[in-house]
Amino acid sequence: MLELQNVRKQFDGKVVLDGIDLTIADGEIVSMLGQSGSGKTTLLNIILGLTPPDSGAIIYNGRDITRVSMKERGFNIVFQDYALFPNLNAYKNIVYGLKNKPGLLSPAELDGIIDFLELRPHLTKSVDQLSGGQKQRVALARTLATKPSILLLDEPLSALDGVIKETIKARIKALTKKYNLTCIIVTHDPEEALTMSDRVLIIDQGKVSQFGTPRQVIHQPENSFIEEFILRQLRIKRDNIFQLFEGCHV
Incomplete structure (x- = not known):
């Protein structure tokens, strides 16, 4: 590939x-x-373009x-610092990349991503109200919403530790299988x-x-x-x- x-x-x-x-x-x-x-980071940037x-x-x-x-x-990337927009809530961060791509993602597909990453209770929260793990999931959701061919x-x-770190590891492995990424x-x-x-x-x-x-x-x-x-x-x-x-x- x-x-x-x-x-x-x-x-x-x-x-x-x-x-x-x-x-x-x-x-x-x-x-x-x-x-x-x-x-390794230079190689990642070359692949990304x-x-x-x-x-x-x-x-x-x-x-x-x-x-x-x-x-x-x-292709699309989730950066180390998540690169979320601090002036937007979680939901607006997730859909930000879709503003100039109408029809790329159906409402059902967007709901599926949000529910898969268990973000529905956090959609109206500002970025500074999110935990590290929640920020990582919002960044993942925003990236998935653009339907990247390579993540x-x-x-x-x-930036994570303990149970949160293990949870995100499991999420990443699960989403690659779910979306064949x-x-x-x-x-x-x-x-x-x-x-x-x-x-x-x-x-x-x-x-x-x-x-x-x-x-x-x-x-x-x-x-x-x-x-x-x-x-x-x-x-x-x-x-x-x-x-x-x-x-x-x-």
């Missing part, structure tokens, strides 16, 4: 992405995992979209990547370090960086890592 071919990018003479090859299937959840400065690559190609459903604008690609999430759980997630947290994704792309210094299922990453790390990166953040022995992810996509 989405293919990146030898994508390269540099800023001010510094190579940020170096020969990225990647194929993501329809309906797949893929996490892009890496340390700060690894290039915010940043052009210096070279390489982006193919979507057999069409070269490398030079196609972000608006024409039909991009930038650090979707970074291809979902690409940027995260610096191995636990998030391994428990949410069908496959994990690990980026190190602008290059693909490994791209595989959570099981492959845990049991068959392709180099010492992957093992050390996961171990350092999880702070447990490698033999016990897989036990932590029972029930994840493996």
Whole structure:
């Protein structure tokens, strides 16, 4: 469905992405995992259309979209800070993207999104009256309302913790199945990547370090960086890592 071919990018003479090859299937959840400065956010922006690559190609459903604008690609993103409009209530935030797209979403479809994300009791609340989890769900609803062909999430759980974090993780996995969405997630947290994704792309210094299922990453790390990166953040022995992810996509 989405293919990146030898994508390269540099800023001010510094190579940020170096020969990225990647194929993501329809309906797949893929996490892009890496340390700060690894290039994962730049890669997300290239896929979205915010940043052009210096070279390489982006193919979507057999069409070269490398030079196609972000608006024409039909992808959409939920930013790390949610980017909600503080002067609008929850409902007006959700439907904001539909103002210039009459007929894109039927009232029944909109109601379905609102009810699926359990937002009906919060529709008249202002943004500052919403909890972190509620803001995340409003941002997800606003994005889903535009019927994106690919859903991009930038650090979707970074501002959440505890039960709220686990609830949003479950929501994201459920909505990708319900709406048959291809979902690409940027995260610096191995636990998030391994428990949410069908496959994990690990980026190190602008290059693909490994791209595989959570099981492959845990049991068959392709180099010492992957093992050390996961171990350092999880702070447990490698033999016990897989036990932590029972029930994840493996």
